[in-house]
């Protein structure tokens with residue numbers, strides 16, 4: 634059987650088929666949009682295109698709804714689904730690097746893999762900050778408000794601050810700038826994110 638190529642549309646179709654919760658989907662859209670903007674920021678390298686960076690975000694958690702009670706299956710399930718598609722090997726590596734603290738399939742290495750690792754947690758944190766704003770809108774969130782909450786250990790304490798701060802060492806972007814770029818990208822897509 635001919636495999637269909639994994640492009641943005643087939644990736645979104647796959648996400649929608651496998652994930653029904655709108656908030657979970659929005660997390661995937663957010664990470665996709667943020668990664669697409671980081672693609673423009675970094676000097677070009679490797680074979681992957683801006684669409685591939687977005688697909689990495691769209692699909693990184695596509696199996697989450699199904700695997701949430703079996704964290705060791707998270708990404709393994711996704712990789713099995715992707716066997717029916719034609720996917721660039723570098724993109725498969727990106728998925729293999731996700732949830733790798735548990736699966737140990739591949740630790741993040743490339744720029745895309747580290748950007749995914751850091752902004753995955755940060756987008757969730759920014760949503761948490763938006764939700765405590767008076768009108769629960771991203772528009773009201775500032776870099777300062779994010780950084781202030783970042784230092785409050787009790788706020789959104791499930792968010793791994795260390796994972797986000799690795800942007801400094803692994804990507805050479807200071808935390809302030811990393812928050813600013815991620816926040817701007819989310820604000821541009823606030824309609825899609827329902828915030």
Ligand SMILES: [Fe+2]
Pocket residue numbers: 693694697707731732
């Ligand atoms: Fe995940």
Ligand SMILES: [Fe+2]
Pocket residue numbers: 660664693694753
């Ligand atoms: Fe995620």
